[in-house]
Amino acid sequence: MENALARPPVKLIKYDDDVKDLSLKVRIIIYARFSTDNQSSSSTEDQIRLIRRAANLAQVKSILFPGRDFEIVAEFKDEAVSGFGVVGRDGLDSAMNMIRAKQADVILVSDFKRFLRGMGIALQLFDFLNEYGAELLAISDGFSSAQKNARLMFMNKAYASEEFLESVSIDTQRGLNERRYEGFSDGHLWFGVTSKPTRQTMIKGKLKDSHFEYVILENQAAVVRRIFKMSADGLSQREIAKILNDECVPCPACYYKTGVMKEHLTERPTWADRTIYQILNNKSYIGIIERGKTKIIKKSDGTKQTIDMPKSNWIVIDSPNLKIIDQALWDSVRERFRDYNLRKLKSGSRGKPFRHDGQVNHIFTSLCSCEACHGPFVVVTGHKGGYYGCRNAHRQKTCVNHKVISWKKLEPPILNYLVAQLNSDEVCKILAQKYNELRKSRISMDIGGGERAAEKLADVEDSIANIIKAIEQGVVSDALIAKLKSLEEERTALKGKIELLGSTDQKQIYITPLVIKGRFQEIPELLRTSQPFEINKALRPLLGKQGIKILHRTSADPKGEFWAEGSLNLGKALTLVKGLGYGDSASIKHEIPFSIRLG
Numbered sequence: 001m002e003n004a005l006a007r008p009p010v011k012l013i014k015y016d017d018d019v020k021d022l023s024l025k026v027r028i029i030i031y032a033r034f035s036t037d038n039q040s041s042s043s044t045e046d047q048i049r050l051i052r053r054a055a056n057l058a059q060v061k062s063i064l065f066p067g068r069d070f071e072i073v074a075e076f077k078d079e080a081v082s083g084f085g086v087v088g089r090d091g092l093d094s095a096m097n098m099i100r101a102k103q104a105d106v107i108l109v110s111d112f113k114r115f116l117r118g119m120g121i122a123l124q125l126f127d128f129l130n131e132y133g134a135e136l137l138a139i140s141d142g143f144s145s146a147q148k149n150a151r152l153m154f155m156n157k158a159y160a161s162e163e164f165l166e167s168v169s170i171d172t173q174r175g176l177n178e179r180r181y182e183g184f185s186d187g188h189l190w191f192g193v194t195s196k197p198t199r200q201t202m203i204k205g206k207l208k209d210s211h212f213e214y215v216i217l218e219n220q221a222a223v224v225r226r227i228f229k230m231s232a233d234g235l236s237q238r239e240i241a242k243i244l245n246d247e248c249v250p251c252p253a254c255y256y257k258t259g260v261m262k263e264h265l266t267e268r269p270t271w272a273d274r275t276i277y278q279i280l281n282n283k284s285y286i287g288i289i290e291r292g293k294t295k296i297i298k299k300s301d302g303t304k305q306t307i308d309m310p311k312s313n314w315i316v317i318d319s320p321n322l323k324i325i326d327q328a329l330w331d332s333v334r335e336r337f338r339d340y341n342l343r344k345l346k347s348g349s350r351g352k353p354f355r356h357d358g359q360v361n362h363i364f365t366s367l368c369s370c371e372a373c374h375g376p377f378v379v380v381t382g383h384k385g386g387y388y389g390c391r392n393a394h395r396q397k398t399c400v401n402h403k404v405i406s407w408k409k410l411e412p413p414i415l416n417y418l419v420a421q422l423n424s425d426e427v428c429k430i431l432a433q434k435y436n437e438l439r440k441s442r443i444s445m446d447i448g449g450g451e452r453a454a455e456k457l458a459d460v461e462d463s464i465a466n467i468i469k470a471i472e473q474g475v476v477s478d479a480l481i482a483k484l485k486s487l488e489e490e491r492t493a494l495k496g497k498i499e500l501l502g503s504t505d506q507k508q509i510y511i512t513p514l515v516i517k518g519r520f521q522e523i524p525e526l527l528r529t530s531q532p533f534e535i536n537k538a539l540r541p542l543l544g545k546q547g548i549k550i551l552h553r554t555s556a557d558p559k560g561e562f563w564a565e566g567s568l569n570l571g572k573a574l575t576l577v578k579g580l581g582y583g584d585s586a587s588i589k590h591e592i593p594f595s596i597r598l599g
């Protein structure tokens, strides 16, 4: 007591922050991402427009740079292509390069969830942003990478993404399956259902929610029932979507997984035919949860492929308490779909440019334009497998160019030209040279990166071992699995980086024209085995915004001949074949203008 009295009183001093120059503009990068599985082809453009508008109207609130004006310095987009094994993150790489070079401060995306889907490098990106003092902002939910719980959010969102389960390690998979067999949530939720924790488990000395149980969200379930009834009554997916949109019924994208309505959406998402189609075909609505139907395998060349699993291997759980639709209603909708599929088979839907799920049916859909009106030159009739023509002329009647050309005359010459270019020694030589120059500049920017990465790798290996041990001892929680997954990805990335930076053998760092040529030789095979929509997506970056102009000339032949004119950016072809590391190839440009006679 005596001592306490003798001590002089403590005084607190309050510092003010240094005043930042508010007149300096925050440099932002707009980034849009599109994945083949769930959106229409116009989607990246839509996203970019939405983001640009929000930025210009100052509807975005930055935590790191409050009160300062925005200035858009760049726009990047990525399109994921499944069959070609393209990771679809060249645009993101370019964005990160700008941040690394201190040319930008903020990455702006439309929707955080969409942004992360299929990318799986959440934590790595988070750390990157932190390291460079940059910020990621999402328009739809106002998420910022600088907010308090951001690291956890990154992990959770990555976990919720579709590819997550298919790519976790076998150890994790086993733990998850155990929980599935017990009827607990595996993190995959569907419209009408959310999950709630039933237990708390001690993990690293902290109590964490675990053993999540599925719970029906009654208001969403009512919408699901209505959709099934409308379908059984004979309404098409499109008609159902229109009715719901007219009534302003919120669609799945309007809700968080918890069932809470998203607020502050700058643009409210709406129902699409495809959403209705997916709901009508989801067996979970009669309480049958099917999992493990597909698996992603890594091929020896480093690309990934989704394969169907035999039915006997599926994990099927019957949960009568999750039944939203009764069997009779489900059956009558199946009946309707059977009719529909029969009709489709008979009519041969190949005349339509898009499939029921929004994927294109033909290789050059929306890549070609009409010489008269610059409108889309697409398949306008399904006759004999399809004829391309001006859509404005054949549908809208706003163009006079009624000439049509068979797909057999249009597609092969252009593809053959592309393959010939990629097989040319000259092209491979130029691309190898440009690639190596880029690589060199990249490495010189990252001095000491090798040692840092090695230290980090040791840490990561340690953590992985700890988590696997915990799982073996029966501790499985959503957060833990998410952590493991991100650590595994971090490990892969670090190993790659160490290999690249630590290599003293120049041959391992740099690429020769011969190697590029070898890789390109896979392309004809890819073209042969891929779906038209996959080829379409792969060609898109090569052709750029201009696309191909289809011309009809009568100068040489009075009967007329078709020509295709455009320009190929062969640098983008490097991204078609994986294994060139880090998406470095994104910024390599090698444009070749072409003019090809068709037929």
Ligand SMILES: [Zn+2]
Residues within 6 Å of the ligand: 370, 371, 372, 373, 374, 375, 390, 391, 392, 393, 399, 400, 401
């Ligand atoms: Zn036209």
